[in-house]
Amino acid sequence: MRYSQLFIPTMREVPSGINAISHILMLRAGYVRQLAAGLFIFLPLGWRVLNKINLILKEEMEKIGAQEISMPILHPAEIWQATGRWYTIKEEMFRLKDRTGRDMCLGMTHEEIMAWIASKEIKSYRQLPQIWYQIQTKLRDEARPRGGVLRTREFIMKDSYSFDADWEGLDRSYNLHAEAYHRIFTRCGLKYYQVESDPGIMGDLESHEFMAPTPAGEDDIVICESCGYAANIEVAKSEISTLLPSNLEYKEIYTPNKKSVKEVSEFLGLNEKYFIKTLLVISEKNGPVLVMLRGDQELNEKKLARIIGEFSFATPEQSLEILGVELGFVGPIGHKIKKIADLSIQKDITYVSGANKKDYHLQGIIPGVHFDAQWMDIRKVKEEDKCYKCGGSLKIEKAIEVGNIFKLGTKYTEPLHAYFLDKDGKEKPIIMGSYGIGPARVAAAAIEQNHDSDGIIWPKSIAPFDIEIIPLNMDDEKTVNIAEELYEKLGEIYNSFADRHIEVLIDDRDERPGVKFKDADLIGIPIQVIVGKKVLNENKIEIKKRRTKETKKVSVNKAVVEIINAYYETY
RNA sequence: CGGGGUGUAGCGCAGUCUGGUAGCGCGCACGGUUCGGGACCGUGGUGUCGGAGGUUCAAAUCCUCUCACCCCGACCA
Missing domain, CATH: 3.90.960.10 (YbaK/aminoacyl-tRNA synthetase-associated domain)
Known part of the structure; x- marks a missing residue:
């Protein structure tokens, strides 16, 4: 696409009063704007990134046999009353009435609605298992939205739900999700941990969170570097040294x-x-x-x-x-x-x-x-404690929760009467699991983990574009012609890394070179191709990797191959 | 919900203490000169000073109430 036709409102000055790096950079680089507390507008670049992430989510969900559906975000109260969450959840739920005075709410999540549809349609063990997912808006009236896109009142979530006939089936669905999540976060270029977590109001069974470590994170996680034990501090256990005998008089x-x-x-x-x-x-x-x-x-x-x-x-x-x-x-x-x-x-x-x-x-x-x-055990784990599994040393890190997986069992299916007939002719409740990923948090975590003083450094899998061509002198015919030619050719190349065509951005604005360099570094496209009069005199163009700032001059006639090579080399 | 802070031009800020009729930088528009890391010169436009009420001859400035946003904590499917 052409920069001149894209809306990318970059800001030179740092907005005041905010401190999460991802928040600052998303604003400065023109990815998002804020409407009100906890409500964000995704501008063209930001939306492209979310769609890149969503595409990865869809691919990996389909790989484990999940089927995409779409559910309403406006829900009748009765279903939430049936599971009791209408009452146990308080101000965090947006509630309203329709014109007839009927109580409604905006969906914070979709366990109830999923269990409801399952209760209507699943009658036999022959229909199980099922995994249904959606990429859908959720609304929560957060007490305190924060960190830009990290904690908002309205956000998109990939949420999937598994339905099994027995507990072994739930284990299988749970593990399939865990494996899919590992592939997803790896593909998105995140450093992350899978940690044991508190199921909270979701249920009382096993659950894990996927945590991307960064100082902007809201959670503390405990990591054992020797055996791999990892847990949210809320549930983490540790070993502390026993004391030498003391024998004080009473x-x-x-x-x-x-x-x-x-x-x-x-x-x-x-x-x-x-x-x-x-x-x-x-x-x-x-x-x-x-x-x-x-x-x-x-x-x-x-x-x-x-x-x-x-x-x-x-x-x-x-x-x-x-x-x-x-x-x-x-x-x-x-x-x-x-x-x-x-x-x-x-x-x-x-x-x-x-x-x-x-x-x-x-x-x-x-x-x-x-x-x-x-x-x-009611003690908070400290960094100087030892791992309770292997005695290894522990570290505590701040992290962003980018995903979670929960075993729900029959917590939602029983109250909503989601029963099926098993092989033995007996009526049994469906065993359920639920699994979420927040794409905007993935994007924010990626920025937190990949940036420098000049701006964002996108992992190439989720960058809004793969390559940015920067013609420096728009009044120089040769510069423009070569840049345009590269734009054409590169755009036709199939990107086997991502299973699609290479996506190229050309900065065709009539701006000074300095402005183009600054904007390019800010928005963080993985490869910059610099075409300028000076280097063109040697019949060369320059290829710059955003991550390392490493620059290479290559001759014009080898440019396409060299650019593609550089693209495959970067990460 | 508790504590703290900020609201003045699109953005960043000064002016508020000590009341006198609103300013700076960046951006924006036009003209010219520039052109490899956010150029320079000239010209120009830009505000219900967050809102309401009050005190006063006079309020961005003082008083009362209120709203919004940010930060820390609580909370967080």
Whole structure:
């Protein structure tokens, strides 16, 4: 295509108040514009990138036998009421009424609708398995849209759903998706991890997330570099070293105004690890709960919430009211309320904790002897911990969730009565799975992972064009003729890498060379072909790889072959 | 939802403290000179100063309310 006919509004200045690199570059390079909080317009270049990604998604989904369909985004409330999510999801769902006053909502996702159609049409095990997918708009009234295109209120998602007759079938469909996702993200040029994840409101079974590491990411993931263990920090487990025996005499100690573990630890000259941090939380379902952690550890709130449901930390007033103790001096002994202690607290040594009395702590506490509790893993993994599988060292990285896979089981099919008759003539619920990928997040992650100070460096599989021809002197007949000739010839070449023709952009604008160079680097097409009077005098043109900035002069009559070679060499 | 911040030309900003009738750079239009890394000179157009109400002879500026957007946190199929 011709640059002069394409709408690519690049910006020289950096928009103020935003900080995600992908957000800045998408704006500066003319890929997107923002309509309102969490609502983005994809301009021609941005839309081309999304379509490149979608094409890869379609190809890989078709390879595992998935069939593309399209579902409404406006849903009747009854279906969401049937599964209960009409009630469990709160402000995040856009709701409205139609003219007759009927409750409706805008689809945040499509499990309900998929299970509904399955319930109507799938009657026999002979119709199973099925995998249906769509690339469709989702709407969520996000509390805080952020990071440009990373978290928006309206976005496109590739969502697929598997329907199987039994659990082995679900495993098969799940694994097929995992394999397809590996191919997809590899093809899109992303660095990514498949991590264990929290199923959240999707269900209670196995789930994984595909995470593209970048500082702009919203999630923390834990990676073991020796054995490959990878998990979202919300569910990650680790091993921490056991402590050497301690044998403190059981007695109260005066600790005036020393409340935090750190303060008391310094006051007594005893390592934080020999403390028990006692927290009071108020659970919506279970009321007050006392939570114990080793002094140097932090609470993983997600882990605790999975045990006791939604909870909040007690206020100073609540602590006095419920325990009769000021916060800071609460200890594990004596209270009648529910107690949960982290597994890292050893039962064979003595600890220090609050004495349940203002300005006093208690030493010599032996867990299991002086108090009992429900022993659970509620600790947040730290980088200095060891891998619980292999003992290897761990690293924690920020990452963007670009995809996820969930085993749903019968969570949606039972309430929506999606039953089929099995071989044995018995009626059984369909076993379901759901699998999502956010194309805009893939694009943003690709930019986060592939850019330099001049602009975007697209992985060539998802670049809006393959090659950009840059004639430098539009008033020089020879320059224009050779550029146009290359444009013609290159456009006719079949791109076996992508199974389509080479897509060429020619910057035919009457602009100064500097402007063209800057814009070309900003928008990030993998190969630049520079045609200019100066080098043309040697009967040569230049080929520049955007990624490495490596430039090569080649003679005009070998140009096409050399350009194609350079294109295949880059990545 | 809690905390912080910003709204002045298409973009980036100054002007607000101390009230006096709106400015700079870039971009844009036209003319000329330039032409291998966001050119230069000249000319020109551009604003309900986020909105509403109030104080005042006079409000971008002071007061009250409100809206939008951004950042941190909570939340996040």
